[in-house]
Amino acid sequence: MLEIRDLEVYYGVIRALKSISLRVKEGEIVTLIGANGAGKTTSLRTISGLLRPHAGSILLNGVDVTQLSPRERVKEGMSHVPEGRRVFPMMSVLENLELGAFLRRDKEGIEEDLTHVYERFPILFDRRKQMAGTLSGGEQQMLAIGRALMSRPKVLLLDEPSMGLAPLLVQEIFNIIQTINEAGTTVLLVEQNANMALQIASRAYVLETGSIVLSGEAKTLLESEEIKKAYLGGK
Amino acid sequence: MGQFLQQVLNSISIGSIYALIALGYTMVYGIIRLINFAHASVYMLGAYIGYFAMTYFGLGFFPAILIAMVLCTIIGVLIEKIAYKPLRNATRIAVLITAIGVSMLIEYGMMFFVKANVRSYPPMTGFLTKTFTLGSMTITTQQILILVVTIVLMVILQFVVRTTRIGKAMRAVSQDRDAAELMGIDVNSTISFTFAIGSALAGAAGVLVGVYYNSINPLMGMLPGLKAFVAAVFGGIGLIPGAVLGGYFIGAVEVFVAGYGNSMYRDAVVFAILILVLIIKPAGLLGKSTREKV
Numbered sequence: 001m002l003e004i005r006d007l008e009v010y011y012g013v014i015r016a017l018k019s020i021s022l023r024v025k026e027g028e029i030v031t032l033i034g035a036n037g038a039g040k041t042t043s044l045r046t047i048s049g050l051l052r053p054h055a056g057s058i059l060l061n062g063v064d065v066t067q068l069s070p071r072e073r074v075k076e077g078m079s080h081v082p083e084g085r086r087v088f089p090m091m092s093v094l095e096n097l098e099l100g101a102f103l104r105r106d107k108e109g110i111e112e113d114l115t116h117v118y119e120r121f122p123i124l125f126d127r128r129k130q131m132a133g134t135l136s137g138g139e140q141q142m143l144a145i146g147r148a149l150m151s152r153p154k155v156l157l158l159d160e161p162s163m164g165l166a167p168l169l170v171q172e173i174f175n176i177i178q179t180i181n182e183a184g185t186t187v188l189l190v191e192q193n194a195n196m197a198l199q200i201a202s203r204a205y206v207l208e209t210g211s212i213v214l215s216g217e218a219k220t221l222l223e224s225e226e227i228k229k230a231y232l233g234g235k
Numbered sequence: 236m237g238q239f240l241q242q243v244l245n246s247i248s249i250g251s252i253y254a255l256i257a258l259g260y261t262m263v264y265g266i267i268r269l270i271n272f273a274h275a276s277v278y279m280l281g282a283y284i285g286y287f288a289m290t291y292f293g294l295g296f297f298p299a300i301l302i303a304m305v306l307c308t309i310i311g312v313l314i315e316k317i318a319y320k321p322l323r324n325a326t327r328i329a330v331l332i333t334a335i336g337v338s339m340l341i342e343y344g345m346m347f348f349v350k351a352n353v354r355s356y357p358p359m360t361g362f363l364t365k366t367f368t369l370g371s372m373t374i375t376t377q378q379i380l381i382l383v384v385t386i387v388l389m390v391i392l393q394f395v396v397r398t399t400r401i402g403k404a405m406r407a408v409s410q411d412r413d414a415a416e417l418m419g420i421d422v423n424s425t426i427s428f429t430f431a432i433g434s435a436l437a438g439a440a441g442v443l444v445g446v447y448y449n450s451i452n453p454l455m456g457m458l459p460g461l462k463a464f465v466a467a468v469f470g471g472i473g474l475i476p477g478a479v480l481g482g483y484f485i486g487a488v489e490v491f492v493a494g495y496g497n498s499m500y501r502d503a504v505v506f507a508i509l510i511l512v513l514i515i516k517p518a519g520l521l522g523k524s525t526r527e528k529v
Contacts, residue, residue, distance in 0.1 A: 050413055074419035086414040088407050099407055102400075103419040151419065 001026040001186050002047070002155050007056035009039075009046050016042045018210040019056065024155065029177070029187040031197040031218065033231060034207035040190040041083050043207070044159050047188070048080035049073045060155065074103055079153030083160050083190075085144040089133025093124050096132050096143055100150025110150070117146040120176065138169040145176065155186045162193045174200055194231035198222045206231075237371030242494045243487075248378045248447060250486025251385035255440035256463035257470070257478035258392065259311075259433025265409035265473035266429045268327060272334040273314055275460020276341035277434045281307045281441025282451045283349065289357050296363060296446065300384070303438040311434025312427050320423070338456075346453040353452045356445045363446075381443050388439060389479065392432065396475065401428055409473065458502065462489070465509040471519025480520065 002024040009017040017039050024030045034040050045051045047058055049070035057066045060076050068076070079100075088096050097117060101110045118125035121142040127135060132143055141161055148156060158177065162170040170193065178200050181187050191197035198204055198218045206214035206227070214221070221227045256278055263271045281303040288299035318337045322330045358364070359377070367374045396402040404425045407415040416422055444459070445451050466485040470477025485505055493501045512519065 048417060050416060070416040071419045071421055074417070080417045082414060082417060086411050086417075088410045088414065090410055091403075091406060095403065099403060099415075099418045099420075102404070147418075 001028075001061060002188060003059040004043075004047065005057045005059070007043070007046060007058070008054045009042055009051055010054050011042075016210055017046070017053075020207070020210070020212050021056075022205050022212065022215070024186055024188050026186055027181075027184070028203065029181050029189060029201045031189040031191055031194075031201035031204045032207055033191055033194040033197055033204060035231075036192065037209075038207040039210045040192075040207055041159055044080060044157050044188070044190050045082075048078060048157055050080075071103070074151055074153075077152075077154035078157065079148040079151050079155070080157040081144045081148045081159060081161065083163065085137075085140045087132040087135070087140050087143050087147070089131065091132055092129050093132055093135070093143055094128045096147050097124070097150050100147035103151065109152070113150055113152060117149055120149075120179070121146055138165050138173070141165065141169075141173055142176070145173075145180070149180065149185075153185060155188065156180065158187060158189045160190055160192060162191065162196060170196060194227070195222075198227075238494070240370075241372050242490050244372060244374060244378060245494075246487040246490035247483070248381045248486075249490060250483035251381050252440050252444055252447075252459065252482075253463045253466045253486050254479045254482025255385060255388065255436045255443070256459060257466040257482045258389075258475065259437045260464050261467040261470070261472055261474060261478040262405070262409075262429050262433050264467070266405065266426055267319070267330075269319065269330050269334060270464065271430075271433075272331075272460070273318070273337035273341060274433065274437055275456035275463070276338045276345075277307050277311055277314070277456075278437040278441045278444075278460065279342065279345065279451070279453060279456035280310060281438030282445045282455060283345065283441075283453075284438065285442030285445050286354060286356055286451055296359070296380070296442075300439055300442040303442045304435040305438075307434040307438025307441070308431045311430040311437075314434075315427055315430040320426075338460075342453055342456065349453065351453060353450050356449050356451065359446065377447050381447060384439060384443060388436060392436070392475070395432070401425065405429055462502075462505055465505055468509060468519055469512050471522030474519065474521050477519050477521040 004020060004022045006019045006021055007017055008015065008019055020043065032040055032043060042051065046053050049068060053066065057064055059065070060078060063076060065073050065076055088099065097114060101113065104110055123139055124143055124146055127139065132140065135143060145161065161173050161177065165173065174196050177187060177189065189197055189201060198221055201218040204215065204218045204221050205212050256274065259274045260271065263269060263274065284303040284306050285299045288294045288302050314337055318333050319330055322333060363376050365376045396405060404415065404420045405428065407418060407420055408422055408425045412422060462485055463482065466481030467478045469484060470481030488504055488508065489501050492504045
């Protein structure tokens with residue numbers, strides 16, 4: 001479904017990604033874990049088109065999207081929930097969700113998806129007329145995910161959805177990600193919270209200073225001594 | 236009392252002009268964080284286009300203002316495409332200096348073509364020459380015209396920004412450009428559209444000023460441009476209601492300082508307000524400093 005080949009990204013002269021390759025198959029949850037500054041967000045921003053790679057290619061459903069704008073990638077079925085949620089603070093919850101469906105013209109389909117989002121996140125329905133900037137962090141995260149779903153993506157890219165949230169909320173967000181995946185959306189999840197991410201993912205890649213140093217079944221990685229030591233706080 | 240009301244009336248007329256210009260400053264700032272100093276030149280061009288339409292083509296006020304708005308829209312979009320778009324990823328100071336350069340180019344370029352002398356708008360005819368007396372107040376048709384045109388334009392603007400697809404895209408880009416791109420919004424065309432609207436409003440303001448003060452010259456944009464900029468900062472740069480509020484406020488300050496104080500201090504007071512706002516409340520009257528939520 002999503003295939004990244006030898007992606008290289010530079011910030012000026014600094015090489016932020018050193019030839020990373022990864023693959024997300026249809027229906028999977030794949031997680032990309034790693035410490036701060038490893039290049040996780042850079043990877044996602046490059047995949048969704050906000051950053052341009054120096055080399056390498058990005059394939060979505062067999063289509064090479066490397067040269068396409070973010071807009072065209074949305075049309076191809078990609079949706080990115082950016083780090084820090086990035087909801088439009090001075091717009092209502094409803095307007096935020098409508099913007100998620102910006103490229104769609106099927107009024108009925110949009111209405112339908114809006115209902116789905118409200119069913120998934122009842123709190124968003126209660127707050128639909130409120131400015132997004134006045135929501136709590138957890139609510140904003142739900143809004144950001146709901147907004148991304150409004151484009152009916154085939155692949156959902158999630159950047160640290162657990163960031164800055166209370167443990168109980170983190171659990172809730174991860175449950176939601178799982179149900180979204182069960183409903184048929186492929187997920188690429190970037191996380192610092194490796195423990196939680198590995199529990200819901202089927203496969204994982206470990207990123208360290210711009211390179212993928214380890215990959216495999218999430219279960220295996222969860223057991224691996226190396227991972228436990230480096231990312232799960234074990235001894 | 237009569238004099239007071241008369242001053243209120245005058246400040247509404249001038250305030251409307253400032254508000255119309257300030258809207259362009261504030262919308263462009265909202266979307267690309269640029270103080271577009273060339274905006275005041277577009278306002279001047281609007282005044283000249285209106286002048287030529289009326290004087291040489293014998294058109295009436297309404298066709299003239301429409302033509303000025305259309306041509307200014309095109310000019311505004313061209314300025315953005317030629318001067319600012321290539322600098323999209325440059326530093327903000329580079330774009331700002333470019334804006335000052337564009338403004339100079341237009342103003343002195345215009346001086347080359349139409350000469351520096353002051354021209355007067357053709358006298359109004361028909362109902363546009365009427366004045367009304369209300370108690371001790373005199374209201375001219377031009378004043379009514381300015382207010383009505385301003386209100387109509389603001390209502391249209393509000394409608395466009397609040398409810399249309401492109402209006403929502405504008406607000407989205409101004410609040411978070413990356414996130415807007417991730418929604419599939421075409422950022423470049425949204426920026427062009429913002430310049431288009433701002434320039435149309437400036438064009439309208441130019442014609443209204445021509446009709447009201449009856450005299451235009453190639454450098455007429457400089458001072459009103461700066462004052463409209465102060466108005467935008469006063470209300471909170473980037474905020475549409477702030478620009479309107481700021482415009483009327485600056486108009487009132489100017490009229491009342493001239494009317495009750497000393498007209499020599501008129502401009503000084505306006506710029507003193509800018510300094511005070513920047514010291515006391517840099518985000519402007521309606522602006523608030525944003526904090527990140529967790």
